[in-house]
Amino acid sequence: MPVPSNWFESFFHGVTLDLWRKAIPPEQTTAEAEFLIDHLNCDAGARVLDVPCGNGRLSFELAQRGLRVTGVDISEEFIEEARAIQNQSGPPATPTSRDSDSSTRVEFLLRDMRYLEDQAVYDGAYCFGNSFAFLEHAEMEKFLRAIARALKPGARFIIETGMAAESVLPDFEEQSSHELGDLALTIKERYLAEESCIDSEYIFERDGQTESRLAREWIYTVAEIRRMLENAGFSILDLYGSLKCKPYKLGSQELFIVSEAR
Ligand SMILES: C[S@@+](CC[C@H](N)C(=O)[O-])C[C@H]1O[C@@H](n2cnc3c(N)ncnc32)[C@H](O)[C@@H]1O
Structure with missing residues (x-):
């Protein structure tokens, strides 16, 4: 997307x-x-x-x-x-x-x-x-x-x-999961090499509800x-x-x- x-x-x-x-x-x-x-x-x-x-x-x-x-x-x-x-x-x-x-x-x-x-x-x-x-x-x-x-x-x-770039790219992961108290987060990331940016989908889960947000970082x-x-x-x-x-x-x-x- x-x-x-x-x-x-x-x-x-x-x-x-x-x-x-x-x-x-x-x-x-x-x-x-x-x-x-x-x-x-x-x-x-x-x-x-x-x-x-x-x-x-x-x-x-x-x-x-x-x-x-x-x-x-x-x-x-x-x-x-x-x-x-x-x-x-x-x-x-x-x-x-x-x-x-x-x-x-x-x-x-x-x-x-x-x-x-x-x-x-x-x-x-x-x-x-x-x-x-x-x-x-x-x-x-x-x-x-x-x-x-x-x-x-x-x-x-x-x-x-x-x-x-020197921080992010050596350990770039396309998917990671995190637990922060009652909040579960999955981040799906794609590195767009021609643009040098990362498109991410943040998927949050709490109390049985799921919410997703998109971000682009340069x-x-x-x-x-x-x-x-x-x-x-x-x-x-x-x-x-x-x-x-x-x-x-x-x-x-x-x-x-x-x-x-x-
Ligand atoms: C990860 S938080 C960090 C906030 C703060 N610097 C700190 O260390 O706690 C990123 C912040 O950037 C703000 N932000 C993003 N784009 C912005 C913009 N164009 N102008 C002003 N604030 C912006 C968000 O609303 C959010 O509060």
Whole structure:
């Protein structure tokens, strides 16, 4: 079945959000927040862009560490959840920071990350949570140029992704199954070599109900990501293969790129 290029506009609601909430343990969010604090090079009170922010799990952690965070996401459900957590009336979701001081340092905007319009307002930005694969090449370039425009010169932009070619292709599996609490998930994937993308069908089963969603993720090599960043106005500072700053190599499960707006 063909996957529409704007699949992400309708993918992130209901069961897929449950999957994401269950997939990331709080310790991982804390470790990612520590990594961001160590590498964003921002002072307390600096303005940081979390894009896409999901339910704000990292926005809250960084706000608790003194940064002022703007989270942007296209999912109405996630933005509502983040705002509910901010107002301390929401469900006990993954973000743990609810003190009143830090909640005044976050804001959440329901927005498509392809159309960011800010100009030189942020002291740092990050794209975490394996979200750097949703856009095909031309759209990705637009997104990166928009981030570069939104940052002040010298501000850092940090990407985390598990979808770089060197991470995904060595162990590519056409089918995998996962159990997350009461949720059973089967993912069927097809690698389209001529396009360098993966078309996936996510099949969820819970309480006897089955639901299926389609996604397309674009696979870029590390060198392509570097070139796209450099063309958009960034200099590459560091590449890592883990939150502990191990070197990135073929088969590393995650890639972290720390870059700086010129
Ligand atoms: C896997 S989640 C990661 C969320 C967050 N970065 C985190 O680490 O928790 C991917 C997020 O990307 C958002 N997203 C996908 N396409 C988007 C777009 N074009 N603009 C803004 N958000 C988008 C989804 O709504 C979803 O919240």
